[in-house]
Amino acid sequence: MTERFDIVIIGAGSGGLTAAGFAAQLGAKVALVEKHRIGGDCTWTGCVPSKALLKAAKIAHEVRQASQYGIVAEPPRTDMARVRAYVQGVIGSVYAHEAPEELQRNGIEVILAPGRFLDAQTLAAGDRVLTAKYFLICTGARPSPPDLRGLDAVPFLTYETIFDLDELPEQMIVVGGGPIGCELAQAFQRLGSQVTLVAARLLPKEEPEVDQTLRTVFGQEGMRFVAGRARTVARQNGLIRVESEAGVAEGDVLFIAAGRRPSVAGLDLDKAGVQADAHGIPVDTNLRTNVKHIFAAGDVLGGHQFTHFAGWQAFLAARNALLLGSTSGFTDIVPWVTFTDPEVAHVGLTEAAARAKHGDAIKVNRWAMDRTDRAVCDNDTAGFLKVLSRGDGTLLGATMVAPRAGEAITEFTLALNHRLKVTDVANAIHAYPTYSTAAQQLAAGVAVENFLTGTAGKVIQSLSKIMR
Ligand SMILES: Cc1cc2nc3c(=O)[nH]c(=O)nc-3n(C[C@H](O)[C@H](O)[C@H](O)COP(=O)(O)OP(=O)(O)OC[C@H]3O[C@@H](n4cnc5c(N)ncnc54)[C@H](O)[C@@H]3O)c2cc1C
Numbered sequence: 001m002t003e004r005f006d007i008v009i010i011g012a013g014s015g016g017l018t019a020a021g022f023a024a025q026l027g028a029k030v031a032l033v034e035k036h037r038i039g040g041d042c043t044w045t046g047c048v049p050s051k052a053l054l055k056a057a058k059i060a061h062e063v064r065q066a067s068q069y070g071i072v073a074e075p076p077r078t079d080m081a082r083v084r085a086y087v088q089g090v091i092g093s094v095y096a097h098e099a100p101e102e103l104q105r106n107g108i109e110v111i112l113a114p115g116r117f118l119d120a121q122t123l124a125a126g127d128r129v130l131t132a133k134y135f136l137i138c139t140g141a142r143p144s145p146p147d148l149r150g151l152d153a154v155p156f157l158t159y160e161t162i163f164d165l166d167e168l169p170e171q172m173i174v175v176g177g178g179p180i181g182c183e184l185a186q187a188f189q190r191l192g193s194q195v196t197l198v199a200a201r202l203l204p205k206e207e208p209e210v211d212q213t214l215r216t217v218f219g220q221e222g223m224r225f226v227a228g229r230a231r232t233v234a235r236q237n238g239l240i241r242v243e244s245e246a247g248v249a250e251g252d253v254l255f256i257a258a259g260r261r262p263s264v265a266g267l268d269l270d271k272a273g274v275q276a277d278a279h280g281i282p283v284d285t286n287l288r289t290n291v292k293h294i295f296a297a298g299d300v301l302g303g304h305q306f307t308h309f310a311g312w313q314a315f316l317a318a319r320n321a322l323l324l325g326s327t328s329g330f331t332d333i334v335p336w337v338t339f340t341d342p343e344v345a346h347v348g349l350t351e352a353a354a355r356a357k358h359g360d361a362i363k364v365n366r367w368a369m370d371r372t373d374r375a376v377c378d379n380d381t382a383g384f385l386k387v388l389s390r391g392d393g394t395l396l397g398a399t400m401v402a403p404r405a406g407e408a409i410t411e412f413t414l415a416l417n418h419r420l421k422v423t424d425v426a427n428a429i430h431a432y433p434t435y436s437t438a439a440q441q442l443a444a445g446v447a448v449e450n451f452l453t454g455t456a457g458k459v460i461q462s463l464s465k466i467m468r
């Protein structure tokens, strides 16, 4: 028997869950089809376990640093099985809010089975057959294996398996310097592994200064680096050996963090006539695929891969399907944070993107974190704030490298959303001593400079000379 719904959502990760909750709130008859685990990558193998692991690693690091603050402590020892239990406990707490019974209570029909299209109107999910006015594909992404000769003959971990370790690797090779590589390389180095990171550049999507800041911090914590892209891997004398064009890394565990690619296998998109390729599912600005009643959102599009972005997009896809009118599912104002220590937070344009879009008339202002009192008190002064604006002061983008940069960047997200100027940031009182005062200090400097170089400023400077 075919079951009828207003909307069928395929994939119950960050995107699917948000869309399903919203659709149910609107009173729509909604089915959520999930082939593996409700919560998707973020809950089980992504954001949640990585941040929990980073917390355990930070404790180990701080115990190691304790003597700098006059605190006497023994060197820490990592019991990886207990670290793993902590991480699993955190996953359990997050999952409790997403469990099928909880979703059913909120009016969502949860179907735990792989979804595959039979045609553009029908989806099979296990032994059930569903039809709907609209479909929304939120099937996420999977690890993308790099082009690394010899990888098929060597055991390796990805983010899908690394959180299951209950023994701490002695020497870990990490291939890839993106967010996953950087976060987990620092976590394992702090937990006590000797990590060697093989990467041409750390966080290459960020401002170029970020690479050097992170290398300095990671290097001080004992991490080793091999420059360039990994080309070959082999096992020799019981060790894994990775070669790049610039050097060699050796270790007993290999972690591959070389990107993720959209997950469309098994959906039988061709039966529904939906186009897709290795880069993901193409959609229009309203998140419709080439088949107008089938929408797609989140990592499966092959664009930004963030939980908050997947949720935002999937919400808009559901909104565009179920309500009158439409809202674009794309924007330049997407904040993101890599949760290394210091955190690397960004929103809006980078300097290169701003120059490409607005020419060389843009302003670039920097503030070093060693001039921010909170960072000095915390002995956490590595990092900076970099702010880009147009000639008239309108903000274009910001990058902050600092503890809690992920919280502080929200000010710039709001400012960009409202097309505010640097002076608007300067005019708002910021509580002292917070990391956010860096924003006000930078902005105040720019505001005063802008004022003094303008006509009114010149008049006031002349008057003040006369009055002295
Ligand atoms: C290690 C790591 C750390 C991360 N840290 C962060 C972070 O700190 N902050 C952040 O914003 N982002 C982070 N991310 C990215 C974030 O996890 C993803 O962007 C987010 O999960 C994408 O949501 P999604 O709904 O598009 O896909 P997913 O959450 O992956 O959900 C897709 C779901 O679809 C299901 N599915 C696939 N095919 C089918 C099918 N045929 N039928 C039924 N179900 C199907 C899958 O089983 C899965 O549950 C991290 C990712 C990783 C890997």
Ligand SMILES: NC(=O)c1ccc[n+]([C@@H]2O[C@H](COP(=O)([O-])OP(=O)(O)OC[C@H]3O[C@@H](n4cnc5c(N)ncnc54)[C@H](O)[C@@H]3O)[C@@H](O)[C@H]2O)c1
Residues within 6 Å of the ligand: 146, 147, 148, 175, 176, 177, 178, 179, 180, 181, 183, 198, 199, 200, 204, 228, 229, 230, 231, 257, 258, 259, 260, 304, 305, 306, 336, 337, 338, 339
């Ligand atoms: N805090 C966060 O928001 C967070 C954390 C983790 C992951 N994520 C998301 O998950 C996605 C995947 O993360 P990721 O770090 O795997 O992907 P990524 O694509 O951002 O980075 C992978 C890096 O590996 C490099 N690489 C590829 N092959 C290589 C090789 N042979 N040798 C050396 N380097 C190689 C690439 O050049 C790239 O810089 C990202 O897009 C990110 O948005 C987000």
